[in-house]
Amino acid sequence: MKSNLLATLLAAVHVSAGLILLIFSSWFIAACAIAAPGFNYMLPAVVIRALALIRIASGYGQMWLGHKQLLTRLAVTRLALFQRLQDSRLPQQDASTEALVQHTEAVAALWVAWIGQHTGVIVMMLISQLTLLWLLPTMAVYGWALLIGGALSFGWVCIKALRDSEELLKQKQAFRQYSNGQLTSCSLWHLQTNLTLPDASLMWQAQQAVQARGDNAVRRLHLLSLVLLTTILLQVPQALFGHATILIPVMLLLSARDWLASPLRSQPALADCLNGKSQLTNLAIHKLTRQVLDIPLTELHIRRLKVDSRPLPPVNLSMKQGQLLLLQGSSGSGKTSLLQAIYGFIPYQGERVVNNQVLSQGLVDSWYFAEQQPTCLAGSLRDNLQIARPDATDTALRDALQKANLSHLERALDEWLGDTGRRLSGGELKRLNLARAWLSDAPLWCLDEPFEGLDSHQQKLMADSINLAATDRIVILASHLRPSNLNISHKLDIDKLAEVNTCATHQVG
Incomplete structure (x- = not known):
């Protein structure tokens, strides 16, 4: 808080020095x-130089301190958000x-982007008015x-900005939600007859x-100043004719x-x-419980498992160590949800x-989930890999x-990845997930x-790696693609499961 106040004070000094410099220079000219x-030309020239130096120094000081506080506040805000999101999920797609x-x-930018700006303009208006009252009371x-x-x-x-910002936020959320859905299914665009x-x-x-x-308000205020x-x-x-103060x-x-x-x-x-605070405060978060599985995983039984958000019948599955289950189905059928x-x-x-031990709802610490769209952090390759095992x-x-x-x-563990470094291709990101x-x-x-996102050769290499992993663990993968060399122990077709459920529903009706 003290740093924010000091940055605001420096902003006020910066604009004050600039405005006094303008007033004094006008009079001096x-x-x-x-x-x-x-x-005496010398004394006003020295004052003008001093004001210029004060303005430059306070400007740089305000920028350095203000942006330092911006980054500090941003770190604090995001760390608080990360703590809220720990062991949680965001059900809303636009979040x-x-x-x-x-x-x-x-x-985080409120002090730099708004408070500092308005502190400066208030100080400038007061200085301007006090100057007129002192030197030109009739003006x-x-x-x-x-x-x-x-x-x-x-x-x-x-x-008006409050209303405009809410409308912009609503349009951004709608665009983000729709585009996320489209980009998620981009590999299946060729199967869609009506692609929007x-x-x-x-x-x-x-x-x-x-x-x-804002531009219109500036024009109106400029017109008012020209009229005055x-x-x-x-x-x-x-x-006042012949007086320097009239300038x-x-x-x-x-x-x-x-x-x-x-x-x-x-x-x-x-x-x-204000909208950002509201969105972060009202962020829909579903807390997840975590559990430690202290027994070896030799058998996994799924009994009448059903996802509430999907119109699929309960699923029964039984798998043993060394087996691979393939969940197949069209885009949007519910593979990922299952x-x-x-x-x-x-x-x-x-x-x-x-x-024979029933698990409670939530995550199991020792299990691994590789999402469809892998995340690549802005960091080294080592950092991105050690997400899975820090030591x-x-x-x-x-x-x-x-x-x-x-x-x-292998020799690029210290190479920086992300937007400011090496960008991995879509296939490399998929294989980065597998490495994790x-x-x-x-x-x-x-x-x-x-x-x-992999070509046929890379699909076969990926399948060989998965086959090797499945020899001493249970692997469940959801995919609409099936390489010929993938060793499948069990297969569940979500589309056929939905068809059977629909037919049964019609018969009962």
């Missing part, structure tokens, strides 16, 4: 033009990483007019409305657009912060039984890379679409 012999990143940034009425007009503009834009790509026009229009609101300037020039008292209100009104534009355009920052229920990631009805040695990491057909990355599975040494693997 006019005074030099009409100065009598013996006028994606991108959305959470934007919300936390909006909350103070024009300062009051600009001050009132600015206050009304700020209030109007702030109120996401339309960002409504989101773009909402974004333009937010920007236009014209009025001043037409009604200058005779007594001060002229320069203040001419520069009003420049020093009021930035705060006016920053109004959406407050709305984004796989997540078996893993314990989503609620279910029925029972999961390990060696893994470099030898274990290289062994996992070899088993996942990523031997070309090998590192976990889990007795049960749940693999979601491991062959998607």
Whole structure:
């Protein structure tokens, strides 16, 4: 809090020095033009240089301290969010990483993006008005007019920004939810007869409305300053002719657009912060329980397991160590949901039984789930692999890379991955998921679409690696692709299961 106040104070000093520099320079220029012999040019020049140095120093100090606090506040906000999300899941599709990143940034940036801006403009308006009251009391009425007009503009834009920000947020959520669904099934686009790509026009229009609101307010305030300037020039008292101070209100009104534009355009920052806080506070989080399985996994029985969100009949399965189960079905049939229920990631009805021991709802620490869209952190390859086993040695990491057909990355453990480093291809990300599975040494693997995005040769290599893993553990994979060399012990076709359930329902009816 102290650092935020200090950064705000430096912002006020920065804008104050700039405005006083403008006022003093205006007077000095006019005074030099009409100065009598013996006028002291040196002292005002020294003052101008001092004001310039103060403005530069306070500006850099405010930027350094403000952004340092921004990063600190962002870290605190995200760590608090991570603690809330620990052992939890987000059921809403629009609560994606991108959305959470934007919300936390909006909350953390309030001091830099809004409070500092408005502190500066308040100080500038007060300095301007006090200067007019001191040097040109007859002109103070024009300062009051600009001050009132600015206050009304700020209030109007702030109120409208709240509504515009809510509309923009709604359009972003709709676009994100629809595009996530489309991108998830991108590998199946060739099977869809009526493919409708996401339309960002409504989101773009909402974004333009937010920007236009601030631009229009700046234009109106600029028009007001020009009207006041014209009025001043037409009604200058005779007594002020030949005085250098008359240039001060002229320069203040001419520069009003420049020093009021930035705060006016920053109004959406407050709305984004309030909406971000609301979204983070009301974030739908489902807590997950974790359990430690202290017995070896030799048999897994699924008894009348049913996912509430899917219109599928209860599923019964029995598997033993050294077997591989393939869940097949069309896109959207419920393969992933069934796989997540078996893993314990989503609620279910029925029972999961390990060696005659019934498991409770929730995750099992020793099991591993490889999601359909692998996550690659902005970090080294070693960091991305050690997610599965933090204490893994470099030898274990290289062994996992070899088993996942990523031997070309064995010497790149310290190479940076992500947007600012090396970008892995879709196939490499899939194999990175498999390498993490090998590192976990889990007795049960749940693999979601491991062959998607791979060519036929890489699919066969991936299948060989999975076959090797399935010799001493249970592997359950959901996939619409089936390499010819995949050694399947059991197969469950979700589409046929749904057809049977539909037929039975019709017969009963």
